[in-house]
Amino acid sequence: xxxxxxxxxxxxxxxxxxxxxxxxxxxxxxxxxxxxxxxxxxxxxxxxxxxxxxxxxxxxxxxxxxxxxxxxxxxxxxxxxxxxxxxxxxxxxxxxxxxxxxxxxxxxxxxxxxxxxxxxxxxxxxxxxxxxxxxxxxxxxxxxxxxxxxxxxxxxxxxxxxxxxxxxxxxxxxxxxxxxxxxxxxxxxxxxxxxxxxxxxxxxxxxxxxxxxxxxxxxxxxxxxxxxxxxxxxxxxxxxxxxxxxxxxxxxxxxxxxxxxxxxxxxxxxxxxxxxxxxxxxxxxxxxxxxxxxxxxxxxxxxxxxxxxxxxxxxxxxxxxxxxxxxxxxxxxxxxxxxxxxxxxxxxxxxxxxxxxxxxxxxxxxxxxxxxxxxxxxxxxxxxxxxxxxxxxxxxxxxxxxxxxxxxxxxxxxxxxxxxxxxxxxxxxxxxxxxxxxxxxxxxxxxxxxxxxxxxxxxxxxxxxxxxxxxxxxxxxxxxxxxxxxxxxxxxxxxxxxxxxxxxxxxxxxxxxxxxxxxxxxxxxxxxxxxxxxxxxxxxxxxxxxxxxxxxxxxxxxxxxxxxxxxxxxxxxxxxxxxxxxxxxxxxxxxxxxxxxxxxxxxxxxxxxxxxxxxxxxxxxxxxxxxxxxxxxxxxxxxxxxxxxxxxxxxxxxxxxxxxxxxxxxxxxxxxxxxxxxxxxxxxxxxxxxxxxxxxxxxxxxxxxxxxxxxxxxxxxxxxxxxxx
Numbered sequence: 001x002x003x004x005x006x007x008x009x010x011x012x013x014x015x016x017x018x019x020x021x022x023x024x025x026x027x028x029x030x031x032x033x034x035x036x037x038x039x040x041x042x043x044x045x046x047x048x049x050x051x052x053x054x055x056x057x058x059x060x061x062x063x064x065x066x067x068x069x070x071x072x073x074x075x076x077x078x079x080x081x082x083x084x085x086x087x088x089x090x091x092x093x094x095x096x097x098x099x100x101x102x103x104x105x106x107x108x109x110x111x112x113x114x115x116x117x118x119x120x121x122x123x124x125x126x127x128x129x130x131x132x133x134x135x136x137x138x139x140x141x142x143x144x145x146x147x148x149x150x151x152x153x154x155x156x157x158x159x160x161x162x163x164x165x166x167x168x169x170x171x172x173x174x175x176x177x178x179x180x181x182x183x184x185x186x187x188x189x190x191x192x193x194x195x196x197x198x199x200x201x202x203x204x205x206x207x208x209x210x211x212x213x214x215x216x217x218x219x220x221x222x223x224x225x226x227x228x229x230x231x232x233x234x235x236x237x238x239x240x241x242x243x244x245x246x247x248x249x250x251x252x253x254x255x256x257x258x259x260x261x262x263x264x265x266x267x268x269x270x271x272x273x274x275x276x277x278x279x280x281x282x283x284x285x286x287x288x289x290x291x292x293x294x295x296x297x298x299x300x301x302x303x304x305x306x307x308x309x310x311x312x313x314x315x316x317x318x319x320x321x322x323x324x325x326x327x328x329x330x331x332x333x334x335x336x337x338x339x340x341x342x343x344x345x346x347x348x349x350x351x352x353x354x355x356x357x358x359x360x361x362x363x364x365x366x367x368x369x370x371x372x373x374x375x376x377x378x379x380x381x382x383x384x385x386x387x388x389x390x391x392x393x394x395x396x397x398x399x400x401x402x403x404x405x406x407x408x409x410x411x412x413x414x415x416x417x418x419x420x421x422x423x424x425x426x427x428x429x430x431x432x433x434x435x436x437x438x439x440x441x442x443x444x445x446x447x448x449x450x451x452x453x454x455x456x457x458x459x460x461x462x463x464x465x466x467x468x469x470x471x472x473x474x475x476x477x478x479x480x481x482x483x484x485x486x487x488x489x490x491x492x493x494x495x496x497x498x499x500x501x502x503x504x505x506x507x508x509x510x511x512x513x514x515x516x517x518x519x520x521x522x523x524x525x526x527x528x529x530x531x532x533x534x535x536x537x538x539x540x541x542x543x544x545x546x547x548x549x550x551x552x553x554x555x556x557x558x559x560x561x562x563x564x565x566x567x568x569x570x571x572x573x574x575x576x577x578x579x580x581x582x583x584x585x586x587x588x589x590x591x592x593x594x595x596x597x598x599x600x601x602x603x604x605x606x607x608x609x610x611x612x613x614x615x616x617x618x619x620x621x622x623x624x625x626x627x628x629x630x631x632x633x634x635x636x637x638x639x640x641x642x643x644x645x646x647x648x649x650x651x652x653x654x655x656x657x658x659x660x661x662x663x664x665x666x667x668x669x670x671x672x673x674x675x676x677x678x679x680x681x682x683x684x685x686x687x688x689x690x691x692x693x694x695x696x697x698x699x700x701x702x703x704x705x706x707x708x709x710x711x712x713x714x715x716x717x718x719x720x721x722x723x724x725x
Contacts, residue, residue: 009102010144011063017071018050019146020089022082038067052154075139083129087146090153098123101152107144110137116145123149171225172207180235181207183312189253189303190312191234194227201308235312243315243344247271247356250311255300261286268297270355273335273348310361317362319343319353324365328378328425331368350377372430384416388426392433396443399480400453401496401504404439405688409666410491436503438687440496444508452479452493453504456577457511457519462527463539463578464591466520469498469505469513473692475577475590476501477714482575492663495712497692527578534572537562538579542589547598551605552585574716581716618646619722625709626652627700628679629718632686632693641686643697645677653679658701658708660685671699671708685710 009015016023026047036045040057050071063071075082098117111117114134116126131142175181185202186195195206203224210221238246248266252258257265263272264285270276279290279297286293319338323329326337335347350368357364369378371385391410395402404423411418420439427433433441445451453476460467460475473495480493496504498517505511505519512520527539541558542548550558559569573579573587580590586602588594618628630643645653653673660668660681668685682697689712691697696718700709 009104010140010147011068013055013061015151016051016147017054017063018047018143019087019150020051021085021087021146022075023048023051024089025082025085032070035067035070038064052151072139072143075143079128079132079139083127083132085128087126087128087131088123088150088153098149101148103148104141104144106136107141110134110141111145113137171228172211172221175228176204176207180312183310184231184235185307185309187307187309188311190238190250191231194231194234195224238312239314241315242342243319243338243348243353244271244273244346246313246315250313250360251300254303255296265297265300268293269359270352271359273344273346273352275349275351276355304359307361313356313360315343316353316356316360319348320357320362320364320366323350323353323377324379327366328376328382328422328429330429331375331377334377371426374430376429382422382426384411384418385426385430387411387416388418388423389431392423392427392431392441393443393445395494396433396441397445397450398452399494399496400451400476401436401440401442401500402494403441403688403690406494409664409688413664413666434503434507436500440500440690442500442504442507448510453496454508454510457505458521458525459527459530459535460577460590461511461519461521462525462530463589465525466514466518467591469501469517469519470692470694471580471591472519473498473501474714478575478579479577481713481717494690497690500690531578534564534568535576535578537564538572538576539589542579542587547595548592549582549586549588549594549598549602551602552587555587584719618649621700621721625700625702627698627721629721630697630699632691632695632697641682643679643682643699645673645679647677650677652703653677653701656706658706660708660710662689663709663711668710682710
C-alpha cells in the first residue's frame with residue numbers, strides 16, 4: 001500500500017479550504033472581490049476555487065485571520081442549507097485509514113465521539129448534518145475533517161498503480177461501500193458456498209486481504225466478483241422476509257433441522273416471537289429427553305459462536321432500532337409496534353428480540369425491566385421508580401394534586417437524578433394517579449382523611465354551599481401558604497390551578513361541579529362537625545352579624561369575648577380557609593353572598609380612621625433586598641408574561657440577570673431585565689407552581705448574589721410586604 005500520510009493542515013497551503021461537495025454546491029456564486037484579491041485568485045472567481053486549486057500563488061501560504069473568519073462565518077450561517085449535502089462527493093474507499101490522518105486533538109476527539117474512526121462504512125453516506133450533530137463538533141472541525149480526508153484521497157489515488165484493472169477497482173469500491181460487507185462471510189451457512197475457503201471472517205476482510213497487500217490476487221478477486229450477483233439476490237430475498245422468518249431460516253441453515261425439530265428449537269431459542277421455552281417443554285414436543293435437547297442445543301450454539309461478526313439480519317436491526325426509539329414502552333405495546341411497522345407478521349415479544357440480537361452478535365441497546373409486576377422495554381433501566389411513585393403519591397395527597405416538574409424538583413433536591421420523561425412514563429404506566437393537563441395529576445389516598453384538599457374543601461362547603469371554584473382556590477391558598485408542608489420536610493404545598501381543581505372535584509365522589517363553575521358537596525355538611533373549635537367561633541361570630549360582615553376591631557372584640565386567645569385569633573385570621581378578607585380590615589365568610597352596601601359601609605367607616613398610605617408595588621425588605629410585586633393578569637399567557645420594573649427602581653435591575661429560585665431553593669432558570677426595565681423568565685416558575693389569574697407574583701432580588709426569590713401570594717401577602725409610611 002502507498003504511504004497515505006499527509007502533512008497539510010486545513011487553512012494552510014496544499015489543503016483545500018472547502019470540500020468538493022460544497023465547492024460544487026456553491027460553484028455559481030462569485031467570491032467577494034477582496035477575498036479573491038487577497039488569495040491571488042483570478043477576478044470573477046467563484047466558490048469552486050476554494051478546492052485544491054485555491055493556492056494558485058506561492059506567495060499565499062495560509063489563510064489570514066480575516067480570511068479564516070470570513071469562511072467560517074459563511075459556513076456557520078449556511079448550516080441549515082447544507083444539512084442534507086453529503087460530505088464527500090465520491091465514495092471513501094476501505095483502504096483509507098482515518099486514524100493516520102493528522103487531525104487536531106479537538107477534531108480527533110469529535111470523531112471518536114461520533115465513532116467515525118471505527119465505522120468507515122458510514123463515511124460515504126455521511127452528511128454535514130450528521131457531523132454537526134456530533135457533540136462539540138463545530139465548523140472548524142467539520143472543515144478540517146472533510147478537507148483532510150479529501151486531500152488524503154487525492155494523494156492515495158495518485159499513488160495507486162495504473163496497472164490495476166479499473167473495472168475491478170470500481171467493482172470492489174462498490175462492494176465495500178455496501179452496509180452488509182462486514183456482515184456476510186464464509187462462516188455464515190447461508191452464504192458459505194459463495195466464498196473461497198479463506199481464513200478471513202467477512203467479505204470486507206477478504207477484499208482487504210486480497211487487494212490490500214503488495215501482491216494482489218487478481219484470480220481470487222475475479223472469482224469473488226463473479227459471486228456478487230448471487231450474493232445480492234440472496235440478500236434481497238432475506239430482506240423481504242419478516243423477522244420471525246429471517247430467524248427461522250437462519251436457524252435452519254445453521255442446524256440443518258427441519259419440521260417439528262426446527263420449530264421446537266426456534267421456540268427454545270426464543271426466535272419465534274415468544275419468550276424461550278424450557279428444555280423440558282422442548283423435549284416433550286420432540287419426545288426426547290431434556291439432556292438430549294441440551295446436547296443438540298450446544299451443537300447449534302457452537303456453530304453460532306463460530307460466526308465472529310454480527311450476522312446479516314436487517315429485520316432484527318430494524319426491530320431493535322424501533323424499540324430503542326420508542327422506549328420506554330410496555331412489552332405488549334412493543335410487540336404490537338413491530339407488527340404495526342411490518343417488521344414482523346406477529347406480535348413479536350421484546351424478550352425474543354433481545355435474545356435473538358444477543359445470539360446474532362449484537363449488543364442490543366434495550367432491556368426488559370419489571371416495575372410493580374409490569375414489564376417494560378427501556379433503552380436504559382429506569383432508576384428509582386419506587387422513589388418516583390412514593391414522592392408523587394405524597395405530593396398528591398398533601399396538596400390534592402401535583403405535577404411532573406414538582407416530582408423532579410423534589411427528587412433533585414434529594415440528590416436523585418431523574419428526568420421528566422422517566423417520571424412521566426413511570427406515573428402513566430405503573431401508578432394509579434389520574435393525569436389531567438400539562439402534566440398535572442391527582443391521586444386519592446386509601447384513607448380519605450389523609451387527603452388535605454378534600455378535607456379543606458369540606459370545611460369551606462360546610463359553611464357555605466355552593467362556592468365558586470376560584471373562591472375555593474383562594475381558601476386553599478390561605479391554608480397551604482401558612483400551615484402546609486408535605487412529608488417530613490418543610491417543602492411548600494402547591495395550590496393547583498382552577499382547571500386542575502375542576503378535574504379533581506369532578507372525579508371525586510363527595511363533590512359536584514356544575515356548569516357555572518361552582519362546587520357543592522354530594523350531601524349536606526354541618527360546619528360544627530367539620531371545623532375545629534376556633535374555626536367554629538369565627539363562623540359563629542360572623543353569622544351573628546346581620547350582614548355577615550365585620551370590621552377587624554369588632555371581629556376581634558367578639559371572638560375574644562368568646563374566650564378566643566388574641567394570638568390564636570390573629571393566626572386563624574391569617575390561614576383559616578372559611579374566612580374571606582374582603583378588604584383591608586373587612587371580613588366575611590368564604591362563599592357567603594354579602595350585601596355590597598354593607599361592605600361599603602364598613603369600608604367607609606374604616607376609611608374615616610386616620611391611617612398612613614401603603615406602597616403596593618415595590619419596596620425593600622428588612623434584609624436589604626429589593627422586592628417587586630405583580631398581579632397575574634386575567635387570561636394570562638404564562639409563556640409570554642413580562643413584568644415591567646417601576647422607574648424608581650429600574651436602575652437597580654436593568655441590564656442584569658438573576659438566578660430564579662422559589663421558596664424551597666429550587667432553580668427555575670434566569671430572570672433577565674432589559675434596558676427598558678422589562679423583566680422576562682417567570683413562566684417556568686409560574687407553570688410549576690400552578691399560577692392562576694389574579695395571583696400576585698412576588699420577586700425579591702438579592703442584588704449582591706444575583707438571585708431572585710419567587711413566590712405566589714395574594715393581597716394579604718402584599719399588605720404584609722408593603723411597609724407603612
